[in-house]
Amino acid sequence: MSKIKIFTIILLTLCTLNLSAKEYKASLFGVKSEGVTLNTKSIQKAIDFISEKGGGKLVFYVGRYLTGSFELKSNVTIELKEGAVLVATPSVYDYFGVNGTKALIVADSQQNIGIIGKGVIEGQGAAVLEQINTQIRKGYLRATATQASPALIAMNNCSNIIIDEFNLMNACGNIQSYSGCKNLTINGVTIKSTSTKGTKGLLLAGCDGVKLSNIFFETSDADISTAGTSKNISVISCKNAAGKKLQITN
Amino acid sequence: MGKANIYLLMLGLLFSVQLSAKDYKVSDFGAKADGITVNTCTIQKAIDYINENGGGRLVFEAGNYVTGSIYLKSNVTLQLNHGATILGSTNPFDYIKDKKIGWMSMIFAVNQENIGITGKGTINGRGFITANNMVNYIHRGIFEDELKLDRAREWNRPQNIYFRECTNVKITDITLRDPASWNQTYDQCKNLYVDNIYVDSKSYWNNDGIDVVDCDGVVIKNSYFDAADDVICFKSHSPDHICQNVVVDNCVGRSSANGLKFGTVSRGGFRNFKVTNLTIFDTFRSAITFAAVDGGEIENIVVDGVRSINTGNVIFLRIGDRWSKGKKPYMKDITISNVYAEVPFGKPDAGYNYEGPVEDLPRNISPASIVGLPEYKIQNVKLKNIEIVYPGAGNPLYAKRGLAPAELDSIPEMRTAYPEFSQFKELPAWGIYIRHAEGISFENVTFTALKKDYRPSIVIDDVKGASFKGMLFNEPESEGKQQIFQQKSTNVVTE
Numbered sequence: 001m002s003k004i005k006i007f008t009i010i011l012l013t014l015c016t017l018n019l020s021a022k023e024y025k026a027s028l029f030g031v032k033s034e035g036v037t038l039n040t041k042s043i044q045k046a047i048d049f050i051s052e053k054g055g056g057k058l059v060f061y062v063g064r065y066l067t068g069s070f071e072l073k074s075n076v077t078i079e080l081k082e083g084a085v086l087v088a089t090p091s092v093y094d095y096f097g098v099n100g101t102k103a104l105i106v107a108d109s110q111q112n113i114g115i116i117g118k119g120v121i122e123g124q125g126a127a128v129l130e131q132i133n134t135q136i137r138k139g140y141l142r143a144t145a146t147q148a149s150p151a152l153i154a155m156n157n158c159s160n161i162i163i164d165e166f167n168l169m170n171a172c173g174n175i176q177s178y179s180g181c182k183n184l185t186i187n188g189v190t191i192k193s194t195s196t197k198g199t200k201g202l203l204l205a206g207c208d209g210v211k212l213s214n215i216f217f218e219t220s221d222a223d224i225s226t227a228g229t230s231k232n233i234s235v236i237s238c239k240n241a242a243g244k245k246l247q248i249t250n
Numbered sequence: 251m252g253k254a255n256i257y258l259l260m261l262g263l264l265f266s267v268q269l270s271a272k273d274y275k276v277s278d279f280g281a282k283a284d285g286i287t288v289n290t291c292t293i294q295k296a297i298d299y300i301n302e303n304g305g306g307r308l309v310f311e312a313g314n315y316v317t318g319s320i321y322l323k324s325n326v327t328l329q330l331n332h333g334a335t336i337l338g339s340t341n342p343f344d345y346i347k348d349k350k351i352g353w354m355s356m357i358f359a360v361n362q363e364n365i366g367i368t369g370k371g372t373i374n375g376r377g378f379i380t381a382n383n384m385v386n387y388i389h390r391g392i393f394e395d396e397l398k399l400d401r402a403r404e405w406n407r408p409q410n411i412y413f414r415e416c417t418n419v420k421i422t423d424i425t426l427r428d429p430a431s432w433n434q435t436y437d438q439c440k441n442l443y444v445d446n447i448y449v450d451s452k453s454y455w456n457n458d459g460i461d462v463v464d465c466d467g468v469v470i471k472n473s474y475f476d477a478a479d480d481v482i483c484f485k486s487h488s489p490d491h492i493c494q495n496v497v498v499d500n501c502v503g504r505s506s507a508n509g510l511k512f513g514t515v516s517r518g519g520f521r522n523f524k525v526t527n528l529t530i531f532d533t534f535r536s537a538i539t540f541a542a543v544d545g546g547e548i549e550n551i552v553v554d555g556v557r558s559i560n561t562g563n564v565i566f567l568r569i570g571d572r573w574s575k576g577k578k579p580y581m582k583d584i585t586i587s588n589v590y591a592e593v594p595f596g597k598p599d600a601g602y603n604y605e606g607p608v609e610d611l612p613r614n615i616s617p618a619s620i621v622g623l624p625e626y627k628i629q630n631v632k633l634k635n636i637e638i639v640y641p642g643a644g645n646p647l648y649a650k651r652g653l654a655p656a657e658l659d660s661i662p663e664m665r666t667a668y669p670e671f672s673q674f675k676e677l678p679a680w681g682i683y684i685r686h687a688e689g690i691s692f693e694n695v696t697f698t699a700l701k702k703d704y705r706p707s708i709v710i711d712d713v714k715g716a717s718f719k720g721m722l723f724n725e726p727e728s729e730g731k732q733q734i735f736q737q738k739s740t741n742v743v744t745e
Contacts (some may be wrong), residue, residue, distance in 0.1 A: 068291060
């Protein structure tokens with residue numbers, strides 16, 4: 001528990017700006033919790049608005065929030081309260097990416113961002129994959145499209161990132177992909193994603209200052225994959241479904 | 251008509267290519283016709299794919315397809331089959347405010363060619379809900395707008411269609427319903443062909459029937475419009491462009507504003523129009539309004555064959571000086587012929603959604619009017635074979651504008667005002683009032699007042715050259731009444 005306390009302190013230090021900033025409930029922006037309304041643009045509007053107003057937390061309470069890709073912006077933290085599920089749309093054309101990686105949550109060149117809380121990000125990986133395969137069969141997507149299956153989180157060239165506590169489930173592509181990011185802290189998240197093949201838990205490329213702790217990995221491919229150029233990585237108390245304690249050699 | 255025929259031919263030739271092109275079903279791209287799924291990204295992907303693969307029709311089969319803003323691209327036609335409806339998302343954030351255009355819309359096209367929306371299906375903006383949702387977000391501080399008139403500005407509410415700088419545009423057979431702002435705008439387009447469309451556009455403020463802005467080569471025919479705002483509205487947003495070479499034929503319209511309108515934004519102008527077989531009914535303002543108030547020119551306009559039944563006014567021609575910025579407006583060579591019109595005593599659009607605002611009171615029933623400015627006269631207007639039936643009953647105890655020079659001179663010029671037939675409040679005639687004009691000719695014109703009116707039928711003021719041929723005035727208890735009154739006018743001939 002002392003470790004958690006330490007992380008809490010670190011978090012508090014890093015998030016001082018965010019925590020002192022305003023909280024915005026998702027419904028303020030018309031985001032709907034019934035699992036049917038596609039909330040992409042409302043969530044994006046909320047993030048843009050909060051970022052423009054100097055930052056804060058966008059809070060999702062219990063419910064299912066259907067969405068396609070959206071971009072996280074500087075000084076915005078998404079909080080998924082317990083029971084809140086961010087549900088990825090099965091519609092394949094509702095995804096975009098950064099640096100060649102499509103994802104549900106995308107961030108490019110942003111600072112002081114986070115995703116926290118006890119909620120869930122549900123990737124609906126099997127359903128998305130089925131759609132991709134259908135579109136390939138019909139000829140509207142290239143056969144290589146499966147290689148670009150959307151991840152849950154993809155960030156590029158971002159700094160001061162907090163990923164804390166929530167559950168990441170059933171990605172179509174990989175779970176998380178970070179390239180060129182600085183000061184990335186991932187703590188206490190649970191990754192369960194075996195519904196599609198080749199899902200990696202965490203990709204790091206060219207990152208500097210990565211603290212991984214208390215992460216549980218259950219994936220259909222590698223738990224952690226580093227491109228080798230990342231530095232200053234620490235791994236504490238991370239394990240996978242086979243009980244293996246995970247380590248990275250810098 | 252020669253010009254119109256040439257345009258029809260050109261359009262026919264250009265579109266024959268498209269008709270033979272490939273059909274793609276939107277459902278094959280994964281679009282859901284469940285009336286719930288927001289299909290924006292999927293429809294856009296389908297349009298992009300067809301555009302990149304040689305063009306063709308994107309076919310919507312029966313069902314309800316929800317979408318936010320999409321961009322139509324060259325050589326793509328949206329084919330809406332019978333029973334297919336494109337439903338606008340009711341979430342204002344699903345719409346883009348295009349940076350170049352500066353307005354929100356559901357279906358955009360910018361700088362594309364050979365595009366169309368065809369078929370017996372429907373586009374329903376569900377604008378009432380979207381517009382009210384937007385007001386809600388503005389109150390919450392999520393969206394910025396001054397809420398002028400307690401509603402979001404027109405450009406912060408989505409139209410159904412906004413095409414800008416497109417060439418060869420075909421809109422046929424579709425039904426267009428319930429936008430949140432104007433309805434369908436074609437801006438700086440060349441060769442626009444609209445045939446057999448049905449428009450029900452009275453779900454929110456500013457719902458027009460069709461707006462044609464600075465376009466060259468336009469055919470609008472066989473179409474029906476029911477609109478809260480103007481029905482068939484030609485505009486000129488750019489002082490460097492002009493709306494020209496236009497044919498409007500066999501259209502029917504209903505409005506809580508104007509029927510056939512030029513303006514209000516009228517910077518460049520309007521040239522070479524032929525409007526035939528036009529029916530306007532239950533319309534709050536004027537069946538025909540031509541406004542040159544922003545420095546624009548209006549020239550060579552023929553309107554032939556109008557039935558105007560239960561409309562608040564019939565003809566309103568106006569030169570003003572609102573946003574002219576030094577540009578000199580003019581209006582000349584206007585022919586209006588074969589018109590039968592009935593103006594009611596009551597409110598012509600009573601009971602319709604978004605009824606027109608009761609304003610400019612007190613005034614008795616307003617006459618038709620042709621009103622220029624002292625230095626910008628309306629020139630060469632011919633009115634031929636016209637019958638207008640008015641209720642009469644102008645009561646001087648309610649509102650009075652007498653014929654004494656001081657009273658006629660007291661009618662304000664209203665140079666910078668928004669032009670409406672009622673803007674001068676009480677006018678001194680019950681049939682037609684003409685001021686600051688040159689070369690006005692009446693031929694075979696009948697004005698009927700069903701009840702006695704205190705005013706003469708016609709007042710002309712500062713008119714150089716007017717001829718009245720075959721005039722007939724019907725008004726109870728009017729024996730010996732002088733029905734044509736003139737002030738400061740020269741060269742007035744009555745036969």
